Amino acid sequence: xxxxxxxxxxxxxxxxxxxxxxxxxxxxxxxxxxxxxxxxxxxxxxxxxxxxxxxxxxxxxxxxxxxxxxxxxxxxxxxxxxxxxxxxxxxxxxxxxxxxxxxxxxxxxxxxxxxxxxxxxxxxxxxxxxxxxxxxxxxxxxxxxxxxxxxxxxxxxxxxxxxxxxxxxxxxxxxxxxxxxxxxxxxxxxxxxxxxxxxxxxxxxxxxxxxxxxxxxxxxxxxxxxxxxxxxxxxxxxxxxxxxxxxxxxxxxxxxxxxxxxxxxxxxxxxxxxxxxxxxxxxxxxxxxxxxxxxxxxxxxxxxxxxxxxxx
Amino acid sequence: xxxxxxxxxxxxxxxxxxxxxxxxxxxxxxxxxxxxxxxxxxxxxxxxxxxxxxxxxxxxxxxxxxxxxxxxxxxxxxxxxxxxxxxxxxxxxxxxxxxxxxxxxxxxxxxxxxxxxxxxxxxxxxxxxxxxxxxxxxxxxxxxxxxxxxxxxxxxxxxxxxxxxxxxxxxxxxxxxxxxxxxxxxxxxxxxxxxxxxxxxxxxxxxxxxxxxxxxxxxxxxxxxxxxxxxxxxxxxxxxxxxxxxxxxxxxxxxxxxxxxxxxxxxxxxxxxxxxxxxxxxxxxxxxxxxx
Numbered sequence: 001x002x003x004x005x006x007x008x009x010x011x012x013x014x015x016x017x018x019x020x021x022x023x024x025x026x027x028x029x030x031x032x033x034x035x036x037x038x039x040x041x042x043x044x045x046x047x048x049x050x051x052x053x054x055x056x057x058x059x060x061x062x063x064x065x066x067x068x069x070x071x072x073x074x075x076x077x078x079x080x081x082x083x084x085x086x087x088x089x090x091x092x093x094x095x096x097x098x099x100x101x102x103x104x105x106x107x108x109x110x111x112x113x114x115x116x117x118x119x120x121x122x123x124x125x126x127x128x129x130x131x132x133x134x135x136x137x138x139x140x141x142x143x144x145x146x147x148x149x150x151x152x153x154x155x156x157x158x159x160x161x162x163x164x165x166x167x168x169x170x171x172x173x174x175x176x177x178x179x180x181x182x183x184x185x186x187x188x189x190x191x192x193x194x195x196x197x198x199x200x201x202x203x204x205x206x207x208x209x210x211x212x213x214x215x216x217x218x219x220x221x222x223x224x225x226x227x228x229x230x231x232x233x234x235x236x237x238x239x240x241x242x243x244x245x246x247x248x249x250x251x252x253x254x255x256x257x258x259x260x261x262x263x264x265x266x267x268x269x270x271x272x273x274x275x276x277x278x279x280x281x282x283x284x285x286x287x288x289x290x291x292x293x294x295x296x297x298x299x300x301x302x303x304x305x306x307x308x309x310x311x312x
Numbered sequence: 313x314x315x316x317x318x319x320x321x322x323x324x325x326x327x328x329x330x331x332x333x334x335x336x337x338x339x340x341x342x343x344x345x346x347x348x349x350x351x352x353x354x355x356x357x358x359x360x361x362x363x364x365x366x367x368x369x370x371x372x373x374x375x376x377x378x379x380x381x382x383x384x385x386x387x388x389x390x391x392x393x394x395x396x397x398x399x400x401x402x403x404x405x406x407x408x409x410x411x412x413x414x415x416x417x418x419x420x421x422x423x424x425x426x427x428x429x430x431x432x433x434x435x436x437x438x439x440x441x442x443x444x445x446x447x448x449x450x451x452x453x454x455x456x457x458x459x460x461x462x463x464x465x466x467x468x469x470x471x472x473x474x475x476x477x478x479x480x481x482x483x484x485x486x487x488x489x490x491x492x493x494x495x496x497x498x499x500x501x502x503x504x505x506x507x508x509x510x511x512x513x514x515x516x517x518x519x520x521x522x523x524x525x526x527x528x529x530x531x532x533x534x535x536x537x538x539x540x541x542x543x544x545x546x547x548x549x550x551x552x553x554x555x556x557x558x559x560x561x562x563x564x565x566x567x568x569x570x571x572x573x574x575x576x577x578x579x580x581x582x583x584x585x586x587x588x589x590x591x592x593x594x595x596x597x598x599x600x601x602x603x604x
Contacts (some may be wrong), residue, residue, distance in 0.1 A: 018442040027458065059519045137339070137590070141582040143534035144542060146575045149557055153571050157564055249449035255540055257561065267450070268542060283446070283454045291445045 004302055012295040017069075019287055023280065024068055030062070077281035082273070091266070095285065098262035101185065101254065102177050102247045106240055109186035110193055114236065116231075117124035121205065121232075122224055132198075136191025145253030152257055155180055165259035167242035181258045185250045189243075193236055201232040230231025234305055241297020243292040333595040334348050339483050341593030346584025350577075354401040365398040366549040367568035384569040386559050392573045395551035400577060402552045404462060407532040410470035417471070419521060423509050425479065426486025433483070438459055440476035446537065448473050456544045466545050470532050475585025476527070485517040503570050525591030530582035553578050569570055 051059055059067065071078070077087040120129040156164035167175035204210060205228055213223050252264030259265075264281050270278040334340035338415030353360055367390040383392035425436040446454075452469040460466055486509075489495055496506055500555045533553075540554025541561070544551075548555055553574045560570025 014438070015441050015445050017440060019445050022442060023454065040403050128458075137586070138583060141530060141586040142579055143530075143538065145538050146534075146557070146578050149561060149571050150575050153564060153568055154497075157568070158474045226336060239570045245445075245447035245450075248447040252453070253541070256542060267453050268544075271453060271544065275455075277458065279454060279457045285447050290447050 001302065004236075005299055007296050008295050011147075011290050016288060016291050020069070020284065021065065021165065022173065023284070024065055025146050027280070071235070074282075077284065078277035080275060080278055082275060090278060091263070091281050091285050093261050094261055094266045094282075097260060098248070098251050098255070098264065099176065101181055101251050101260070101262065102189055102244075104182040104249065105185035105250075106189065110236060110240065113175035113190045113193025114197050114233065116190070116194035118201060118224055118229065118232075120194065120198040121201035124202065124221070132194055133189070136195045139191040140188050142188055144184050144188065144250035145257060147187050148254045148257040150179065151180050177258075181185070181254045183258060184254050184257075185247065196235050196239060197232055200235050201228060204228045204232045207231075225268070231305060234301055237300050238297050241293050241295075241300075244293040248286050248290065315509040318585060328594055330592070334588065334591045336467065337589045337594075339589045340531045340595075343584050343587030343589075343591060347588050348377055350400050350581055350584065351404070353397050354404050357397050360395050361391075361394035363394045365390065365394040367552045375512045386556075386567060386570055389565055390549075390551075392556070392570060393555060396553070396557055396573050396577055397557060398551040399574070400581075402463075402546055402583065403533045403536060406466050406470070406546075407529050410467045411474065411528055413467070414471045414474040414528075415478050415521055415525050417512075418475040419482045419517065421475070422479035422482025422514060423486045423517070425488060426483040427505065427509060427513075436479065437483075440479050442516060443472065444476045446473070449538065451545070452535065456539070461539075461547060462543050463546055464538055465549075466536050469539075473531075474528060478524065481524060482517055485520060486513060489513050489516055502589055517593045519596050523589065523593045526585060526592055529585045531590075533581050533585075534578060537574075538540060 036124065059291075075088050075089065079085070080087055080090060110260065116132050120132050123129060143183070152164060155161050162180050163177050167178060168174045201224070210223060210228055213227050248263070254260070255262040255264035256268060263286055265284045269278055270276075270282070333343075335344055369385070372385050375385045383396065385391055386395070395529060421436055425433045443451075451473060452466075455469050456465055456474075459580065495508060495512060497511055503512075536545055536550060537554035537557065540552040541557045542554075543558060545554055546552040556570050556574030560567055560572075560574055564571060
């Protein structure tokens with residue numbers, strides 16, 4: 001187990017290193033010098049010279065890469081061109097907003113999806129099973145930002161049931177502000193998770209250890225809810241882990257639509273103002289989040305189902 | 313030579329069988345109809361649109377849906393319905409070349425990874441994993457920030473982010489085929505690597521990738537619309553569905569029909585291609601039935 005965890009995280013670290021290098025080279029490969037691009041129209045010769053020295057651009061490429069990596073290891077993502085503040089501080093100020101949004105979305109959609117999936121698997125081919133199947137396929141297709149815009153139009157502008165913008169203050173107000181954004185992100189996941197759970201549940205219910213549990217006379221509810229779910233939930237864990245990138249992408253749009261603070265808003269604002277270090281910092285942090293969550297999903301899988309350890 | 317001719321006629325009848333198979337399923341039929349009408353309206357857009365989609369007409373601005381303007385007009389008096397139809401053209405213009413490019417490159421790299429030496433395989437797989445480790449939209453935003461917004465940027469981003477998926481599938485297929493008897497026989501006869509890959513393996517891999525491509529189109533359409541919505545994709549006045557959403561969002565209280573006009577086609581298009589892709593997958597290769 002420990003060995004598996006070690007190997008998995010080593011791979012994650014390797015991927016991150018390559019990802020950072022790719023991004024670093026991408027910046028250098030762009031025509032024109034990076035300093036002018038970063039500074040944009042603000043570029044004065046003094047500012048340029050200072051930035052070149054700060055970023056070590058007068059050094060050789062491998063040396064630059066080394067400087068960049070050693071900065072990263074100290075948690076240094078560079079400095080905001082405008083305010084001179086640490087990019088790390090700025091990014092981590094916004095990150096909680098995005099995480100709150102993502103986790104609220106995945107929480108409600110996973111609970112509903114798992115419930116629906118279990119019910120559908122326990123009662124296959126009933127009308128509720130078919131309805132769930134039809135709804136899942138239809139909702140899987142709906143891109144989050146379109147759902148966000150349409151729900152904003154219907155529930156915030158016309159019906160005025162929910163606030164249109166901002167994050168709110170205090171627990172209930174915050175939760176109230178989260179409803180529509182979290183609906184937009186989670187909607188496509190409900191049907192997806194339900195379908196996944198139904199399929200794996202049906203498979204698990206046919207396995208030997210469930211037959212044994214039945215032979216011991218355990219109640220059906222206990223079998224489905226505890227013994228089978230433990231295994232049947234595995235694909236959901238993987239999918240959420242791998243889906244982190246997808247969730248982050250949806251969050252970017254949803255934050256813009258509902259004018260919420262967060263990583264997405266930060267990146268878009270920084271692109272508009274050509275505040276380059278912030279864009280790179282935010283992209284790096286979200287990539288790291290994605291890589292780590294994939295690795296963690298694999299680990300949880302290995303803990304819940306010992307068979308998965310040898311598999312990967 | 314003869315077997316190549318026989319092959320094309322065989323694949324043509326196979327195509328007919330596949331389409332018939334898809335149409336037999338109700339979901340597949342709905343998908344075919346939606347996708348068919350989108351493609352049709354994109355091809356014949358210039359005959360269908362009642363007004364020039366980019367011609368401004370300030371006196372008629374921000375009018376609600378009516379007989380003269382089916383879906384109303386925007387803040388510059390442009391006819392929304394015409395822009396929706398023309399937007400379909402833009403969506404396909406981005407999606408098709410991007411997916412075709414990604415499929416070709418992914419296929420080539422995947423076959424090389426599957427057939428070539430082990431170190432090359434490891435290197436390519438690490439590269440694929442790395443590209444997949446960027447959240448798509450974040451990667452897109454990084455590229456847009458670097459090289460600026462344009463149709464080509466969107467196509468490039470889509471290509472770069474989907475190559476790994478095609479590459480991985482092509483590699484797996486190649487690995488499976490690699491030790492099959494007909495390939496071993498071909499190798500024993502001294503066929504070159506190019507011939508083995510191009511003539512014998514390619515036809516066995518392309519079907520799976522085509523299904524993948526059909527299922528990929530909605531993602532690409534949504535990404536283009538999303539970037540255009542953020543003002544980072546297709547440049548105005550080009551009528552993309554995302555641009556419609558952007559204009560509608562800015563004036564959501566005054567011109568809500570823009571949000572509906574831009575949003576519904578995206579949902580319909582994703583629905584149509586998803587249905588089509590799912591059923592196509594079941595028809596072409598039932599073994600592929602897996603999740604998403």
